[in-house]
Amino acid sequence: MSPDLDSRVHAIDDATRTAEAALRPQLKDDGWTFVTPTPALAGNARVSLRAAPSATAAQVSEALPGEALELLWDGPAGWQRARTLHDGYLGWVQRDAVSTGQPGELRVTALRAHAYAGPKVSQPVVAELCLGSRVAPADGEIVEEQGRRWVPVRLPDGTGAWVQEVVLAPLGTVDAAALALRFLDTPYVWGGRSAWGLDCSGLTQVVVAQCGHALPRDADQQHAALRAVESPRRGDLAFFPGHVGLMLDASRMIHANATHMRVTVETLGEGDYGRRLAASLEGYGRWTA
The missing domain is CATH 2.30.30.40 (SH3 Domains)
Known part of the structure; x- marks a missing residue:
């Protein structure tokens, strides 16, 4: 059996006894096939990373056109296990959706x-x-x-x-809250990472990246990556079970959510949804300098 590894970021398949070469020191059992990743790029369209090698499987993330990927091993019918390099996140992609070469400048x-x-x-x-x-x-x-x-x-x-x-055109100095507000009313899409459609952690990850901070893909990973703070300020992230938003000030938050199926602004503690969010709040996070 494989050790307890997070399958979102550790490329390992117990069923086929296949794993990425970087895990060789952690896998003591015999019989593993170790694979060295090969570089690739997301193609001209956004590339869905899916939970399983099937077009009907849930989208777990998305690679934006030209983003760097790693391809790991083949699956059925033209599917490949892949990783987005900027956050190390894994999923299944269709081989004809990716390209080779270096990311554009x-x-x-x-x-x-x-x-x-x-x-x-x-x-x-x-x-x-x-x-x-x-x-x-x-x-x-x-x-x-x-x-x-x-x-x-x-x-x-x-x-x-x-x-x-x-x-x-260069964005210049980016205020995370101001940039997030430009996504207002963007449709909610599970696993999405762009203004064509995104989810809660996709919004925070994409916005924060423009501020020079790399965030993991999922809300719980982002929570673990940031320094906890008691009182939020503009640009901090607010965390809930399976959910994340970006604070506009001490009480207002912008987030992509499936309640409204779009990016909206909520005031924590106000209105039915705001009260439910406040009741489930797990804490706030801030980047360390």
């Missing part, structure tokens, strides 16, 4: 964006991008068209495309 800073076949908004959309997506610069010059500046890029699969320069 250009980061998308728009919440949602489109890549086009040519430098004009009437051209076909060839990819949906989002905050945190990565693309690479392509050969060619910026094209100016009706006051718009179009940048030639390469999508994760190497395809050429065009994006408006504004979707790549």
